Amino acid sequence: MPQVWLAAEAAGFLHMKEKDLSSLCIEGTHTLMQEMPFSDWTDMQIETVEALALDCPYQVVLVHPKRFCFSQSNRNRL
Numbered sequence: 421m422p423q424v425w426l427a428a429e430a431a432g433f434l435h436m437k438e439k440d441l442s443s444l445c446i447e448g449t450h451t452l453m454q455e456m457p458f459s460d461w462t463d464m465q466i467e468t469v470e471a472l473a474l475d476c477p478y479q480v481v482l483v484h485p486k487r488f489c490f491s492q493s494n495r496n497r498l
Contacts, residue, residue: 429455429483437471441478452478460493 425447430436432454445452454469473480488494 425449427451427453429453431455432457432465432468436468437476441472441476445478450477450479451481453481453483455483456488456494458487460491461488461497466497 427446428444430441430444430452441452442450452472454472456469457465469480469482472478482498485498489498
């Protein structure tokens with residue numbers, strides 16, 4: 421039988437890096453599945469993802485990256 425781990429795709433929100441996001445991570449890990457907005461990403465959104473990955477104890481995985489590649493700006497940021 422395959423193992424099933426609970427997790428959530430987390431939409432970005434203000435002050436995300438100050439919150440305990442462990443309940444959104446893949447069960448038993450510090451892996452956070454981050455869904456980015458369906459618009460051109462702002463510098464603040466990118467900085468938040470960077471802070472989650474570099475300053476917090478999370479391994480951030482951007483989920484569904486193909487959904488966000490409509491924008492040249494987003495492709496460059498990926």
